[in-house]
């Protein structure tokens with residue numbers, strides 16, 4: 199089976215700052231991968247390389263078997279950034295309009311939408327549990343609710359992969375668990391491959407299938423359950439400070 203994403207010995211520098219060194223990573227259909235690592239460890243850089251926004255100085259990236267520079271089917275990859283849920287209270291768009299904008303095709307001054315756009319918005323909102331909020335102003339929603347709406351916006355173009363850059367920033371602990379359950383549902387019931395950048399090592403561990411520990415280079419990549427076998431010393435060594443872990447034996451796997 200062709201991997202969805204394959205990175206081989208990828209290195210990236212910002213001037214003299216080496217953000218990634220010899221990163222090799224394979225992500226397959228159906229994976230739910232958490233990329234964890236301390237601040238400045240290269241997580242966002244890695245995501246931007248997958249999105250084709252940055253070009254590695256060394257190494258190769260393939261998306262669905264094609265070199266990233268030749269890959270044109272961008273709708274296959276949905277992306278939600280960490281700053282999506284920061285609307286000010288005066289922002290006028292409704293939830294419907296925000297989700298619909300995920301389908302916008304520019305035609306001169308206007309946006310054109312497909313005829314069944316209302317059905318598509320409905321379907322996307324149902325999949326993130328936000329259908330009841332369709333006509334609300336986006337600015338009247340909590341940070342966690344706004345983030346769900348942005349996931350619906352990314353889902354409306356039916357991506358195979360969803361990239362999420364710290365989607366739970368600003369979401370309280372109680373809502374975080376239901377947010378991760380929603381992601382698990384998208385992964386297991388809708389078959390969406392998910393790549394999630396996060397600092398919540400313990401909060402995500404029940405939801406994900408795989409973990410990649412990044413600190414400029416990949417220190418561990420494997421099944422979530424195998425990460426539990428790493429010693430705290432090993433983890434702390436590459437993480438740079440103590441890591442809090444819970445042992446609930448969770449993690450769903452696809453093996």
Ligand SMILES: Nc1ncnc2c1ncn2[C@@H]1O[C@H](COP(=O)(O)OP(=O)(O)OP(=O)(O)O)[C@@H](O)[C@H]1O
Pocket residue numbers: 212213215216217235236237238239240241242243244
């Ligand atoms: N535009 C830029 N110009 C110069 N250096 C940058 C730029 N963006 C990131 N860096 C540097 O590259 C390294 C990796 O940054 P990156 O944002 O990828 O890390 P991160 O793991 O996503 O961090 P965080 O968890 O804080 O969001 C850091 O040393 C950072 O300072």
